[in-house]
Amino acid sequence: MHHTGGPGWRITMDTSGPMLVALYIRDAAGLETVGHPVLCPVVPKIHPSNHSHLINEVGGMPALKTEWEAWWSQLLKAHPEMEPELGPPGFRAFGNSPALRRVLQAHFGAALSWARERQGEYRALEAERDANGASSILADMVEDRLLEAGRDARDFELTIIELPLAEPRAWYLEPDKIIMSSALAADPELFRSYVQPVIELLA
DSSP, X not given: OEEEEETTEEEEEEOOHHHHHHHHHHHHTTOOSOTTTTOOOBSSOOOOOOOHHXXXXXXXXXXXXXXXXXXXXHHHHHTTSOOSOOOTTTOGGGXXXXXXXXXXXXXXXXXXXXXXXXXXXXXHHHHHHXXXXXXXXXXXXXXXXXXXXXXXXXXXXXXXXXXXBSSSOEXXXXXXXXXXXXXXXXXXXHHHHHHHHHHHHXX
């Protein structure tokens, strides 16, 4: 986790274990164009499998899609907390989501291992950014904004959630979150093109 801040403002960059698990489940189940925002597939790619035998009697793919979207929405609202609680093997918090519960039971071990590997990669990426000074770009963007506006910053908090997404881009979620491909920060110009407008809006 990386924090940048000044008087009245704070920007946090981190990844999310629960969201990594959710994205693994999404891609493993072959769910496409689900969630808000609709995010591209993860990398490394997860090959989908057919879950009809598991979920047909509890609503099939339409039910799974609806239940996954409700879960994703809860994760976004609760971040950085884990809500609902992932409680294998029964996943009792998913009692009202029978299709999702069955897919979670089938894939949780693999999803957890995959998510932990991605978190390890993210920690290494953070250490590399700190070592080469790349993490100072956020403070520079806020300073640029304040110089342009000729005033102190308005109070604001911004959370940037970095995930291993195939497209190097970002999705702004009003009022105070950005979901971002963790590859994006490697291209300072592209990173700035997504984040600067949000900082201008908030600061």
